[in-house]
Amino acid sequence: MSPVLAGVLQMLALIAALALAYRPLGDFMAGVYSSDKHLRVEKWIYKAIGANPSTEMRWPAYLRGVLAFSAASVLFLYVMQRIQGSLPGSLGFSAIDPDQAFNTAASFVSNTNWQSYYGEQAMGHVVQTGGLAVQNFVSAAVGLAVAVALVRGFARSRTGELGNFWADLVRGTVRILIPIAVIGAIVLVACGAIQNFSGIHGVGQFMGGSQQWNGGAVASQEAIKELGTNGGGYFNANSAHPFENPNGISNLFEIFLILVIPFALTRTFGKMVGSVKQGYAILATMVTIWIGFTALMMWTEFHHGGPAFDIAGGAMEGKETRFGVGGSSIFAVATTLTSTGAVNSFHSSFTGFGGGITMLGMQLGEIAPGGVGSGLYGMLIMAIIAVFIAGLMVGRTPEYLGKKIGTREIKFAACYILITPALALCFTAAAMALPTPMTSMTNSGAHGFSEILYAYTSGANNNGSAFAGLNADTQWFNTTIGLAMLLGRFLPMVFVLALAGSLAEQKPIPATAGTLGTHKPLFTGLLVGTIIIVTGLTYFPALALGPLAEGLGS
Secondary structure (H helix, E strand, O other), X not given: OOHHHHHXXXXXXXXXHHHHHHHHHHHHHHHHHHOOOOOHHHHHHHHHHOOOOOOXXXXXXXXXXXXXXXXXXXXXXXXXXXXXXXXXXXXXXOOOOHHXXXXXXXXXXXXXXXXXXXXXXXXXXXXXXXXXXXXXXXXXXHHHHHHHHHHHHHHOOOOOEOOOHHHHHHHHHHHHHHHHHHHHHHHHHHHOOOOOOOOEEEEEXXXXXXXXXXXXXXXXXXXXXXXXXXXXXXXXXXXXXXXXOOOHHHHHHHHHHHHHHHHXXXXXXXHHHOOHHHHHHHHHHHHHHHHHHHHHHHHHHHOXXXXXXXXXXXXXXXXXXXXXXXXXXHHHHHHHHOOOOOOOEOHHHOOHHHHHHHHHHHXXXXXXXXXXXXXXXXXXXXXXXXXXXXXXXXXXXXEEOOEEOOHHHHHHHHHHHHHHHHHHHHHHHHHHHOHHHHOOEOOOHHHHHHHHHHHHHHHHOXXXXXXXXXXXXXXXXXXXXXXXXXXXXXXXXXXXXXHHHHHHHOOOOOOOOOOOOOOOHHHHHHHHHHHHHHHHHHHHHHHHHOHHHHHHHO
């Protein structure tokens, strides 16, 4: 079987699996967030944290819950890292340095999971499982909660109430993420991923020196790492490590975990607003971009540039022979079009245009299908921008799902789409202008610029993947990327929830003959065009200095 055919068959199998899961999972999640009943274990949690799940919240109260919970999580994870040497199961590792502890705490709480350390050489079992893995669950649940709050803003009228943050947080964790993650972990163990609490042990001589490995609860953390679009690896090689991703079957399953909730959320959205066709329109937009990016990536990486590429079946530098070009390309696109950031190959070793595709996937806002929760609310923001543009074309007040998109709503949407580009580009400019950050670059020229642009793009968009080649474990990068992750996660949530509150206060507008049909293919095309144009105008100059210059020059 040719490598190209193998890659195409993997893509088709993945699409089939996602299609089978789409409707039941989407309906289930809609039922979870629409139910007024509470499980017994959920009641215990509410009692422990002192929350009343039946109390409805307006958007400022909902936002305070998000920020308070996240701030407490950052503090808890920071302290846990700083006292690691005194914790049981530390494997002899000492406390994490303050700047790196801040960076890691900000990273995992913001659902970014950027890592400037070697996981197997820095974190013990307690920090990995009791700190990092816990945040993999709850940070994803926070994203789900904010997305559901925005959906309620569209679905409700003449009220500013968006639900209860604590109930949404607990339900997302207990009813959705934990059950699926348990099943996912069992599948990964069956595929060969490790799951234990063993210590460090030697495995004999290798290249003139001894080789040591430590075990860990890898399969369980790998499952939620992908399912919650987190991305932080137990080992430094991430999903390229055979303990995390043993073979081609586990590789395809991990990609499935990355995509299944973000895609299924479009069904949840359609059910909650009372029109599954609206969900299908958003789904069609996501699928169009995802398939387009995957096809372009596979073409770029399979493109033969000489006898060496012919023999290898494509650009194999930085890729695992277990997965090949096809499996690596599909994974790279899935992880950068979502906020996952896990890698099974090294994006710095991709072709110039291939590296640019991974970067552009993040710069779109990670909305095709995007992160757990964040992908849906990011796409709905772009839908609002699209109907606003359509309204300008025909001279009509824009509407979406029966709600007027006025000055206030457009201001919130505009602020949302400006935040992450401003963070990524300003921090990149500062790093390139100052002498100290540039010493961390392994490469010079366009590729070196791409290393820094990718790092801040990844941090500000809460992706977490790295271009490799950049020494990010410095006080400058730990601090600035940490700030980019926190601001890039929580500032957009402010505007999302403010928009949700504004929409929920409106009374519904009946559709007329002049109302734009946002459930039709025409709107899907308009939305895809809006996303590409807005991103192109924002990032094209920076991309021209990095991956485009490298690709055209190679």
